[in-house]
């Protein structure tokens with residue numbers, strides 16, 4: 416089942432890229448494995464998939480050591496500064512940096528561990544009160560401060576638009592993230608301004624995100640099926 420789902424998603428990624436004149440190799444599937452058990456993740460690993468996203472540090476700390484270090488892990492959940500050390504130890508990329516304090520905490524531990532940590536700055540394009548992320552108008556100041564005051568590799572931006580069953584509803588938010596990234600790249604604020612990562616698109620809307628320039632799509636349900644939230648705080 417995982418193999419079929421994975422093949423279907425990879426085909427959709429390829430098709431969406433071609434439809435919009437992009438190279439499918441620019442796009443990486445981040446398989447969102449939160450609340451997915453080890454055996455099921457292993458199935459995806461056995462299919463040759465190497466990039467996973469986790470939301471909860473405690474859960475990630477229990478799962479990640481079971482896999483070889485060739486697997487790449489992205490942190491996509493809300494991060495508190497007092498958990499920065501654990502995040503640096505476990506993850507290759509933190510996609511959800513949205514304030515200078517957390518960037519500095521990550522940098523501190525990355526330096527201690529001599530680890531080259533990649534980060535994305537999360538932008539709250541939908542301006543939702545309950546969502547994390549810096550507001551679009553504050554993104555430039557934050558990215559500039561992180562670039563000046565830390566050694567973190569700022570690879571690009573991430574967003575999670577307001578939920579809506581209609582994927583077209585997400586398009587303006589994806590477009591806004593791309594435009595914002597372009598403005599920041601023009602000022603040379605990213606680690607590599609020729610290759611900016613845009614993490615956007617989930618199970619319901621990743622084809623639209625790819626049409627709007629996504630380089631990382633975070634897909635959980637379409638790959639692993641429905642999650643069981645029982646027992647999660």
Ligand SMILES: *Cc1c(COP(=O)(O)O)cnc(C)c1O
Pocket residue numbers: 447449470491492575617618619633634635636637
């Ligand atoms: C859970 C989650 C996803 C995956 O969502 P699906 O709809 O299951 O594909 C993507 N991004 C973030 C930040 C998430 O928390």
